[in-house]
Amino acid sequence: MESLSGLPFLQPDKQDHIAAAEIRNACRRRGVQIGTIDALLIQLSQRYDLTLLTTDKDFHAAAQHVDVRLWTMG
Numbered sequence: 001m002e003s004l005s006g007l008p009f010l011q012p013d014k015q016d017h018i019a020a021a022e023i024r025n026a027c028r029r030r031g032v033q034i035g036t037i038d039a040l041l042i043q044l045s046q047r048y049d050l051t052l053l054t055t056d057k058d059f060h061a062a063a064q065h066v067d068v069r070l071w072t073m074g
Helices: 014-029 036-047 057-063
Strands: 051-053 069-071
Touching: 014 036, 014 057, 036 051, 036 057, 057 069
Parallel strands: 051 069
Antiparallel strands: none
16 A cells, blocks of 8 residues: 555544535435445545546436536546
């Protein structure tokens, strides 16, 4: 993991977990199931104004209902 040592470490706090639950619930109300960790990653990307690099289709489904910037490969 030495190659990742230059990247910042983001540690979620209690408020991030609460906001992630709200993201997950907002998606669920619209018929989109996302995992707890996915919702937390979306929350952290919102909090730190980041673009989320992903190949996971769940993030694309969530992006239809919550504010998240996605960068996809291919």
